[in-house]
Amino acid sequence: xxxxxxxxxxxxxxxxxxxxxxxxxxxxxxxxxxxxxxxxxxxxxxxxxxxxxxxxxxxxxxxxxxxxxxxxxxxxxxxxxxxxxxxxxxxxxxxxxxxxxxxxxxxxxxxxxxxxxxxxxxxxxxxxxxxxxxxxxxxxxxxxxxxxxxxxxxxxxxxxxxxxxxxxxxxxxxxxxxxxxxxxxxxxxxxxxxxxxxxxxxxxxxxxxxxxxxxxxxxxxxxxxxxxxxxxxxxxxxxxxxxxxxxxxxxxxxxxxxxxxxxxxxxxxxxxxxxxxxxxxxxxxxxxxxxxxxxxxxxxxxxxxxxxxxxxxxxxxxxxxxxxxxxxxxxxxxxxxxxxxxxxxxxxxxxxxxxxxxxxxxxxxxx
Amino acid sequence: xxxxxxxxxxxxxxxxxxxxxxxxxxxxxxxxxxxxxxxxxxxxxxxxxxxxxxxxxxxxxxxxxxxxxxxxxxxxxxxxxxxxxxxxxxxxxxxxxxxxxxxxxxxxxxxxxxxxxxxxxxxxxxxxxxxxxxxxxxxxxxxxxxxxxxxxxxxxxxxxxxxxxxxxxxxxxxxxxxxxxxxxxxxxxxxxxxxxxxxxxxxxxxxxxxxxxxxxxxxxxxxxxxxxxxxxxxxxxxxxxxxxxxxxxxxxxxxxxxxxxxxxxxxxxxxxxxxxxxxxxxxxxxxxxxxxxxxxxxxxxxxxx
Numbered sequence: 001x002x003x004x005x006x007x008x009x010x011x012x013x014x015x016x017x018x019x020x021x022x023x024x025x026x027x028x029x030x031x032x033x034x035x036x037x038x039x040x041x042x043x044x045x046x047x048x049x050x051x052x053x054x055x056x057x058x059x060x061x062x063x064x065x066x067x068x069x070x071x072x073x074x075x076x077x078x079x080x081x082x083x084x085x086x087x088x089x090x091x092x093x094x095x096x097x098x099x100x101x102x103x104x105x106x107x108x109x110x111x112x113x114x115x116x117x118x119x120x121x122x123x124x125x126x127x128x129x130x131x132x133x134x135x136x137x138x139x140x141x142x143x144x145x146x147x148x149x150x151x152x153x154x155x156x157x158x159x160x161x162x163x164x165x166x167x168x169x170x171x172x173x174x175x176x177x178x179x180x181x182x183x184x185x186x187x188x189x190x191x192x193x194x195x196x197x198x199x200x201x202x203x204x205x206x207x208x209x210x211x212x213x214x215x216x217x218x219x220x221x222x223x224x225x226x227x228x229x230x231x232x233x234x235x236x237x238x239x240x241x242x243x244x245x246x247x248x249x250x251x252x253x254x255x256x257x258x259x260x261x262x263x264x265x266x267x268x269x270x271x272x273x274x275x276x277x278x279x280x281x282x283x284x285x286x287x288x289x290x291x292x293x294x295x296x297x298x299x300x301x302x303x304x305x306x307x308x309x310x311x312x313x314x315x316x317x318x319x320x321x322x323x324x325x326x327x328x329x330x331x332x333x334x335x336x337x338x339x340x341x342x343x344x345x346x347x348x349x350x351x352x353x354x355x356x357x358x359x360x361x362x363x364x365x366x367x
Numbered sequence: 368x369x370x371x372x373x374x375x376x377x378x379x380x381x382x383x384x385x386x387x388x389x390x391x392x393x394x395x396x397x398x399x400x401x402x403x404x405x406x407x408x409x410x411x412x413x414x415x416x417x418x419x420x421x422x423x424x425x426x427x428x429x430x431x432x433x434x435x436x437x438x439x440x441x442x443x444x445x446x447x448x449x450x451x452x453x454x455x456x457x458x459x460x461x462x463x464x465x466x467x468x469x470x471x472x473x474x475x476x477x478x479x480x481x482x483x484x485x486x487x488x489x490x491x492x493x494x495x496x497x498x499x500x501x502x503x504x505x506x507x508x509x510x511x512x513x514x515x516x517x518x519x520x521x522x523x524x525x526x527x528x529x530x531x532x533x534x535x536x537x538x539x540x541x542x543x544x545x546x547x548x549x550x551x552x553x554x555x556x557x558x559x560x561x562x563x564x565x566x567x568x569x570x571x572x573x574x575x576x577x578x579x580x581x582x583x584x585x586x587x588x589x590x591x592x593x594x595x596x597x598x599x600x601x602x603x604x605x606x607x608x609x610x611x612x613x614x615x616x617x618x619x620x621x622x623x624x625x626x627x628x629x630x631x632x633x634x635x636x637x638x639x640x641x642x643x644x645x646x647x648x649x650x651x652x653x654x655x656x657x658x659x660x661x662x663x664x665x666x667x668x669x670x671x672x
Binding site: 049051070076077078088089131148 | 550555556558559561564568569573
């Protein structure tokens with residue numbers, strides 16, 4: 001294990017920022033700490049770096065407990081959200097700073113900085129000052145500076161937060177490649193779920209100082225442990241149903257729940273892609289009106305209103321949309337292919353409910 | 368076509384003037400008053416100082432400056448400034464650092480205390496030290512027993528000067544340090560730097576212009592202070608007289624050429640003021656230019672995407 005947190009809590013005065021968090025990062029892994037702002041993720045990152053001291057719990061870096069080791073001696077590379085480049089030093093001196101402090105030989109410093117400049121595509125910029133650089137260049141200088149003395153782990157606080165949306169995409173891909181080349185354990189904080197999904201091997205999701213779920217991007221997307229994760233990672237239709245005679249109902253929708261006693265209230269969640277529609281009114285079980293179509297590039301999102309007034313969101317491809325000949329205001333039939341039972345925020349479900357359900361066959365399939 | 372644009376522009380200009388500007392006569396009246404005031408109360412006296420100083424010729428001017436008592440006053444002024452300015456730099460840095468980077472009880476009180484010397488009359492500032500260390504003061508007897516002279520001697524003058532120039536450096540540094548924040552210092556820590564290395568390589572360079580600005584203002588006041596120093600000095604010619612005190616004595620002396628000699632010494636103080644203004648303008652220009660460069664780099668970058 002490269003980084004390990006055991007029951008780590010942090011309080012600022014009376015305010016609990018992080019509540020008894022446990023997780024570990026494997027050697028060479030690229031991991032995202034994801035959550036809404038104020039979720040405690042930056043505090044966790046700063047505690048690993050040694051910029052904050054945990055109120056309780058232990059932090060290990062490469063098997064060594066580092067609680068009492070100062071920032072200076074932890075051998076971590078930290079990239080600040082606004083980069084925190086030394087304004088009075090040029091690019092070369094910024095990158096060389098840590099090496100100079102660690103008393104490297106002049107020739108070695110020169111060689112290492114040159115190597116990093118090349119690796120990060122900063123050749124020719126070594127005499128520039130931070131204010132003469134673009135946002136993307138500043139970020140790369142910050143990363144080069146953090147990597148200079150070959151740290152055991154690289155920590156990045158909102159690495160793409162201060163960059164323009166257009167460049168952000170490039171930088172994400174670039175970070176993945178850089179990580180592959182260097183193979184250094186990397187942990188970064190983000191509030192952007194898309195970013196976390198795209199870049200990382202695994203994601204740790206935080207909300208209000210609690211760790212909600214850890215898993216690979218696909219895992220947290222397809223098997224969210226609770227409603228918070230489900231809603232935070234992508235779009236989710238969430239409904240509350242009441243069980244009667246083994247079936248959970250809300251308005252006209254029915255979801256089989258054979259094991260649950262009558263009167264139980266369950267939260268049901270399904271992704272927009274699980275909602276299938278057809279202009280053939282006999283094809284699927286439920287009826288709906290297409291209220292509005294949102295164009296999201298290659299995908300389209302449909303806003304569907306059921307006769308009872310319930311609104312569901314569906315997602316289909318452009319091709320499907322054209323093939324089905326859909327128009328706003330059209331009457332459609334729909335079915336929900338798969339769904340999950342969700343726990344409330346902060347909680348998790350008993351094991352028997354922790355699977356995805358296939359919806360009962362449609363009328364058309366009966367025939 | 369061009370005519371329409373012209374008249375459009377003109378129309379817009381009149382419209383904007385109506386909306387946001389005062390009528391022309393108000394503008395010109397204010398400018399005239401401002402200029403006349405500056406001319407009458409600032410420029411004329413300044414020119415007069417040099418005129419009076421050189422009235423009896425350059426030779427007399429130089430003689431007046433090198434006359435033993437005046438020369439001693441010049442030296443003493445430099446010594447006092449050389450002691451009090453560095454001390455206030457150290458204090459100013461420490462106080463600004465504490466205020467900008469830490470949260471602590473009594474922070475508001477410290478900020479108010481730093482401003483105290485600005486609020487108190489210089490004469491009172493001087494008297495405070497006389498009351499503490501003078502013969503009738505709390506420590507007077509003890510100091511006399513141990514043969515330590517503070518009041519009517521150089522140590523007292525240094526103390527009074529430090530007191531009066533206390534706020535300059537700290538006042539300039541606090542906003543600069545608050546604006547810089549502490550991220551650069553944290554970055555230095557993560558790179559393995561010690562507190563001292565961080566201060567020397569990161570903090571100090573980032574506040575250097577603010578610091579320089581504070582130092583020159585502090586220095587100007589340290590050399591030019593009259594009230595507080597006058598109270599504690601005893602005004603012994605050749606021993607405890609600084610330049611401002613020397614100017615006063617020469618001017619009040621019954622010697623025929625006293626006035627001219629007084630203006631000769633005063634002209635040095637005026638030169639110091641001009642020099643201070645020059646450095647101040649330069650520093651301000653420099654900081655503004657750094658800021659504009661950063662802004663332009665940012666704008667360039669934004670337009671590239």
